[in-house]
Amino acid sequence: MKADVEHVIESLLSKGVVVRKDRDLDYMLEVISYNKPLYQLEEVWKGYIILQDKASAMVVEALEPSEHDTILDMAAAPGVKDTLIMQLTNNSARIIAVDVSLERLKRAKKVMRMYGIDLSKIELVNMDSTRLQLSRAVDKVLIDAPCSSSGAIGKDPAIKIHLKDESWVGRFLSLQEAMIRRALYLGNKPYIVYAVCSILPFEGEEQISKLSSTVEVLKPRIPGSPGYSSYGPLARKFKRFYPHIHFTQGFFISKFRRV
Ligand SMILES: C[S@@+](CC[C@H](N)C(=O)[O-])C[C@H]1O[C@@H](n2cnc3c(N)ncnc32)[C@H](O)[C@@H]1O
Numbered sequence: 024m025k026a027d028v029e030h031v032i033e034s035l036l037s038k039g040v041v042v043r044k045d046r047d048l049d050y051m052l053e054v055i056s057y058n059k060p061l062y063q064l065e066e067v068w069k070g071y072i073i074l075q076d077k078a079s080a081m082v083v084e085a086l087e088p089s090e091h092d093t094i095l096d097m098a099a100a101p102g103v104k105d106t107l108i109m110q111l112t113n114n115s116a117r118i119i120a121v122d123v124s125l126e127r128l129k130r131a132k133k134v135m136r137m138y139g140i141d142l143s144k145i146e147l148v149n150m151d152s153t154r155l156q157l158s159r160a161v162d163k164v165l166i167d168a169p170c171s172s173s174g175a176i177g178k179d180p181a182i183k184i185h186l187k188d189e190s191w192v193g194r195f196l197s198l199q200e201a202m203i204r205r206a207l208y209l210g211n212k213p214y215i216v217y218a219v220c221s222i223l224p225f226e227g228e229e230q231i232s233k234l235s236s237t238v239e240v241l242k243p244r245i246p247g248s249p250g251y252s253s254y255g256p257l258a259r260k261f262k263r264f265y266p267h268i269h270f271t272q273g274f275f276i277s278k279f280r281r282v
Pocket of ligand 1: 098099104124152168
């Protein structure tokens with residue numbers, strides 16, 4: 024919202040940050056080399072650039088936000104994806120941003136302000152979104168669900184320790200299912216994008232394929248690989264991103280609506 028891509032490239036290069044334009048997303052730059060922590064860059068704290076994984080941006084692309092949309096985000100903090108939604112819609116979309124963590128929501132508000140987001144268009148709601156009831160219709164729903172983060176092991180290898188604990192992973196499965204079910208029962212059958220930063224099929228393909236006849240699954244119009252082939256023809260309607268293929272975090276992305 025605050026800066027022009029070409030100017031940012033110039034100013035980063037002048038500081039020794041080697042970047043190149045992403046081939047799919049014209050607003051995204053890939054950092055090729057830099058020997059200091061990126062978050063210390065002036066461009067970050069001035070709100071000119073945001074550090075985001077490409078697969079995470081693809082979740083927003085799958086939602087195809089448009090200027091007149093009202094979007095419900097059921098797991099919104101710290102607001103990185105909502106910031107991108109507002110960027111892509113020229114600060115015009117409306118977002119109901121729900122998160123159970125007040126601390127993280129406060130951070131989301133700070134993040135959005137820092138990046139020049141029109142906060143009058145955002146309703147920040149601190150609650151458990153599995154209990155959410157809405158009195159008005161929304162056009163689209165984003166569920167960037169809490170998950171095992173097994174797709175982010177490259178960034179944080181300590182995640183492997185948690186993955187050995189089945190009950191820890193299991194907690195996320197029921198929460199993800201409850202969020203999906205709540206979104207499905209919203210009145211006007213909005214499009215839902217459900218995504219997890221996970222390589223585990225239980226948190227991805229499994230969560231959607233078990234909804235079978237109650238949903239129409241749509242193939243997101245984004246690059247990426249299909250879902251795991253053991254889920255049959257449905258797998259081709261899912262998207263997966265992998266560190267070793269796409270140089271992103273591991274992500275599962277799906278799009279569907281109630282029939
Ligand atoms: C993967 S993070 C979301 C990241 C966010 N979409 C972004 O791009 O910045 C998952 C979020 O879900 C929230 N969360 C966990 N359980 C929740 C619940 N029952 N209701 C609402 N939010 C929940 C967590 O507090 C966390 O902020």
